[in-house]
Amino acid sequence: MLQEFETEEAGRATNARNGGCESYNLSLILPSSSLNNLVHTWLSEDLPSFDYSGTVVGSRKEKALLLCKSPGILAGCPFFDAVFEHLNCRVKWLFSEGDQLTPVCTVAEVSGEVNRILIGERVALNCITRASGVATKARRLADLKRKSSWEGEVAGTRKTTPGFRLVEKYALLVGGISTHRFDQSSMIMLKDNHIWSVGSISSAVKAARHAGGFSIKIEVECRSIAEAREAARSGADIIMLDNFASELLHSSAEMLKNEFPHLTIEASGGINEGNITKFFGPHVDVVSLGSLTQGYECVDFSLKIHKEGVDPRNPTIKENFP
Incomplete structure (x- = not known):
C-alpha cells in the first residue's frame, strides 16, 4: 500500500460501540478487489476520455492538503487511499479514521504528479465527504444509545445511494452503529x-x-x-x-x-x-x-495544492500553514 501513517494507530477506525472504548481496524473489512473495481468505475465515469486540464498543469511532483472545513467524524479513508493509490500518489494521514474533526484543519497530505492528483481529487472528495457525513450522524445516534444505557443495536437500512453502498455502509460502522443487512442476499x-x-x-x-x-x-x-x-x-x-x-x-x-x-x-x-x-x-x-444513509448530510472537505508560504485556506494570504 502506498499510503503512509504518522503513528501505528493512525488509520485505525474507532468503533463507538460500548461508549467508544474499543478500537478496530475496520479497513480490513473491505476486500481489495471490491475497492479496485469501485475506483475503476468511479474514475472511468469522471474521466471517460481525454484529460484536457492535465495538459495545463503537467506532470511535475506536487503536494496537496486535504482540509476539513466543517465539524464531523472522519470516515472513508480506505476509499480515499484507493483512489490515489490507483493513480500512483501517496497519502499521509494526520488524523485517524473515526476522529472528531474541528475546522479548519489539515487532515491529510497527498503527493504525486499534479495531473494525477487532480484526476483523483473530485472522486476522492466525494467518497470522504459522504462517508464522513454518514459517520457523523451515526456517531450522534451511537452517543444517544450510550447515554440511554440501552444494550440494543441502532442500524442503518438498505436505503443507500446506488453504486455507493459499500462507502455508506462502511461509514455506519465507523460511526459506531450496525449496518443491518448489507444486501438482499445477506x-x-x-x-x-x-x-x-x-x-x-x-x-x-x-x-x-x-x-x-x-x-x-x-x-x-x-x-x-x-x-x-x-x-x-x-x-x-x-x-x-x-x-x-x-x-x-x-x-x-x-x-x-x-x-x-x-x-x-x-x-x-x-x-x-x-x-x-x-x-x-x-x-x-x-x-x-x-x-x-438518505439525504445529503456531508462534512465539507477540500483538496488544495500546497505552495510554501501560502495559506491554502486563502491563497491571497502569504503565511505558512501547519
Missing part, C-alpha cells in the same frame, strides 16, 4: 409485498426457509401483534414491528419475548434522531432507520 426479509403476493405470512416463511436453509435468518415485517405471532409460530428469527407507536411497541415487544424468547425484535418506521430514544427499551433488540 438475510431474507419478508415485507408486505412478499406476503401479499404469497397470500399469508406462514406460507411466505415456509418458502423462505426452504430456500435459505439453516444458515440464513428470516425477518418478517409485521403491522400488528397478530401478524407478529403468526410469523414467530412459522419460524421467523426476527420480527420487525413496523410503524408501531413507542408505547404500543414496548408492550408488544414484551408480550412477544415472553411467548417466544428466541425472537429478535426490531422497531422500524417513523423513527428519527429526534425521537429515537423513545424506542429504546429492554425488550427491543434493534432500532432501524433509513435516514442515516
